[in-house]
Amino acid sequence: MELLTRLLEMVGFVIGVPVGLLIGYLLFLHPQCFDVKKGPVVRPLHELDTSSLLELRPEVPLWVKHPDCERSDWMNKFISHMWPYLHTAICNMIRSTVEPLFAEYIGKYQIKSLYLENLTLGTQPPYFHGIKVHESNGNELVLEPAVRWAGNPDISLVLKISFFRIRLQLVDVQVFAIPRIILKPLVPTIPCFESIAVSLLEKPRIDFGLNIMKVDVMSIPGLYQYIQDIIRKQVASFYHWPQTVDIQILDSSVGATKKPVGILHVKVMRAVKLLKMDILGASDPYVIVSLSGERIHARRTSVKMKTLNPEWNENFKLTVKDLQSQVLELHVYDWEKIGPHDKLGMQVVPLGILTPHSAKEFTLDLLENQNPNDPHNKKARGKLIVELKFVPFREEHRRFSGPLDTHVRNQSGTLSISEDESFSGPGLLVVTVVGAQDVVGKNHNNPFAVILFRGERRRSKVIKRTQDPCWNEEFQFMLDEAPLTEFIRVEVMSKQRRFGFLSKESLGYTDIQLVNVVHNVHINEKFNLINSRNGTVHVDELDGRSLRVNSGPPPPRRDGPLPRMGRGSSTSANRVYVGNLSWGVDDLALETLFSEQGKVVDAKVVYDRESGRSRGFGFVTYSSAEEVDSAIETLNGVDLNGRSIRVTVAETKPRRQF
Numbered sequence: 001m002e003l004l005t006r007l008l009e010m011v012g013f014v015i016g017v018p019v020g021l022l023i024g025y026l027l028f029l030h031p032q033c034f035d036v037k038k039g040p041v042v043r044p045l046h047e048l049d050t051s052s053l054l055e056l057r058p059e060v061p062l063w064v065k066h067p068d069c070e071r072s073d074w075m076n077k078f079i080s081h082m083w084p085y086l087h088t089a090i091c092n093m094i095r096s097t098v099e100p101l102f103a104e105y106i107g108k109y110q111i112k113s114l115y116l117e118n119l120t121l122g123t124q125p126p127y128f129h130g131i132k133v134h135e136s137n138g139n140e141l142v143l144e145p146a147v148r149w150a151g152n153p154d155i156s157l158v159l160k161i162s163f164f165r166i167r168l169q170l171v172d173v174q175v176f177a178i179p180r181i182i183l184k185p186l187v188p189t190i191p192c193f194e195s196i197a198v199s200l201l202e203k204p205r206i207d208f209g210l211n212i213m214k215v216d217v218m219s220i221p222g223l224y225q226y227i228q229d230i231i232r233k234q235v236a237s238f239y240h241w242p243q244t245v246d247i248q249i250l251d252s253s254v255g256a257t258k259k260p261v262g263i264l265h266v267k268v269m270r271a272v273k274l275l276k277m278d279i280l281g282a283s284d285p286y287v288i289v290s291l292s293g294e295r296i297h298a299r300r301t302s303v304k305m306k307t308l309n310p311e312w313n314e315n316f317k318l319t320v321k322d323l324q325s326q327v328l329e330l331h332v333y334d335w336e337k338i339g340p341h342d343k344l345g346m347q348v349v350p351l352g353i354l355t356p357h358s359a360k361e362f363t364l365d366l367l368e369n370q371n372p373n374d375p376h377n378k379k380a381r382g383k384l385i386v387e388l389k390f391v392p393f394r395e396e397h398r399r400f401s402g403p404l405d406t407h408v409r410n411q412s413g414t415l416s417i418s419e420d421e422s423f424s425g426p427g428l429l430v431v432t433v434v435g436a437q438d439v440v441g442k443n444h445n446n447p448f449a450v451i452l453f454r455g456e457r458r459r460s461k462v463i464k465r466t467q468d469p470c471w472n473e474e475f476q477f478m479l480d481e482a483p484l485t486e487f488i489r490v491e492v493m494s495k496q497r498r499f500g501f502l503s504k505e506s507l508g509y510t511d512i513q514l515v516n517v518v519h520n521v522h523i524n525e526k527f528n529l530i531n532s533r534n535g536t537v538h539v540d541e542l543d544g545r546s547l548r549v550n551s552g553p554p555p556p557r558r559d560g561p562l563p564r565m566g567r568g569s570s571t572s573a574n575r576v577y578v579g580n581l582s583w584g585v586d587d588l589a590l591e592t593l594f595s596e597q598g599k600v601v602d603a604k605v606v607y608d609r610e611s612g613r614s615r616g617f618g619f620v621t622y623s624s625a626e627e628v629d630s631a632i633e634t635l636n637g638v639d640l641n642g643r644s645i646r647v648t649v650a651e652t653k654p655r656r657q658f
Helices: 002-038 050-059 073-103 223-239 515-520 587-597 625-635
Strands: 111-120 127-134 141-150 154-161 164-177 179-186 193-200 205-212 245-248 262-272 285-291 311-320 327-334 342-350 360-365 383-392 427-437 447-453 456-459 470-479 487-498 501-513 522-528 536-543 575-579 600-607 614-622 646-649
Touching: 073 111, 073 127, 193 223, 205 223, 262 285, 262 327, 285 311, 311 470, 327 383, 342 360, 342 383, 427 447, 427 487, 447 470, 487 536, 501 522, 501 536, 515 522, 575 587, 575 625, 587 600, 587 614, 587 625, 614 625, 625 646
Parallel strands: none
Antiparallel strands: 111 154, 127 141, 141 164, 141 179, 154 164, 164 205, 179 193, 193 245, 262 311, 262 383, 285 327, 327 342, 360 383, 427 470, 427 536, 447 456, 447 487, 487 501, 522 536, 575 614, 575 646, 600 614
16 A cells, blocks of 8 residues: 555656646746747726726826926937947947957856857837936936836857757847936036946846746746846846946046145255356356146245255145156246246156155255156256155045945944044045026126135136126135134125226125035035125035045244334345235245245244234245336236235334333
């Protein structure tokens, strides 16, 4: 009896397996093939019952369900006409991409050949069921199209392993997705955007058939749902918002101005054995420090009189935008009282050789120029010793890219950034003033923007005769500490000159609290102007890459009294008064400007004893009265850091009689 039972079990197993596979084939394969051959059933909408309408609800286009979604029939017509050419271009791109990858596996794991036998995406192009265009204050364009593709592709892959030939065929692909496409930044170069950022707002629906040796394995019960779950999880981990895929369209050097990546600390220490340029066998050297490709004025050291071995030990900070391509340019000149200054030599240092956060001293042989074949470079011109240190900014924007598991999480499971990491690096505040709207003046409308921060005053260009100016200008402020409790003022003003008289009036202002920039890295808003009826100003970017820092102590306050200069002293007889100075002008900037008119004995900006800030005026002392007259005639009214300075003869106050 037991033997008969086992025999019946074996017979049932042998018969049941083929019967089960046959039933599965009839249930899963046969209806699908029958439906495809028969074609879809088309009925008028009014003939459908309630249950049929409910089943069709997910298929309703987005422009019907959402009022802010636009129809895209024009785009579908465009893609339909372009599809034969797009199809060929896409297939060629796929082949050129995967064939080198397949070649790497030939010879491994007993694989003799691996190639694409057929590659066609079919005749049905993707269809857009609607598109959203979001308004944004940023320099970007945000699109959200609803894409559906029920194509008839035929993608066949042939794999030969030993003596077996395996053919895999991908058919009946269906994709339903709502991607978010961001074109940014917008630039004045065709195609007018630098990169494309793509992410998926929802998990996509992907369906396809997979034939292995002409057997549709996706019809096997349980396997279809298992593969669908794997695909959805993998796609979501890489492309589901907030993960993004960035596609670079234009080179950043071509598309838009590069943003700062760090600060270069330059210490000009000394020079030895410079050339003798003066008649008495000495020189009056100074050094000009600059970065290649920068339009900002170069920095300049002080002039060391009558020496061939000067020592400066002066520090400068320069903003670096491209560490690999930029070079530090150092030019040494001999100061001349009359006529052009003589060039003693020059040298460059590529920034790419620097190690971040590490100070390095360089001893540079001065050359005539950068031409290696120039015989003048064989002449010894002395050496220049400098110390360089590059301090990079922390990452500008912490985007999610790649699997979400790769990002740091805290104990609660939320994404976090360590406090030590967020408060590291040098300090730089980048402000971009885009424009203003509805700024109306009482007497004239020639608006320009003024940015005030920590005593520094920056000014944009003037746009004449408009109430809606567009500046789109960038301003940078180097910081020593994070401005957690400070404000930056943006004021819109207007000016007009009539009959030789200049009149100005304020069109409104706003104070922006910088603590939000410190914590959020970036602000992009429109602010209402105070003392303006309906005026607004658009600050497109307050970039706080460097604001979460405390790289050093704040600059020392000038608590000590300023040195007095008596009327009878030798240095006060040929002195000029310089008024209407910008808050950012210091002693060196004053000396640099006025040294073009003669030998500057002394140059001082007057600072407030309590706050340590500039009082907006200073004094420059020359060695002769002719130089004073030349400076007044030439420099009076010259623009210095956005202000027209006033230069007159300095008058001393009479001493009190006791």
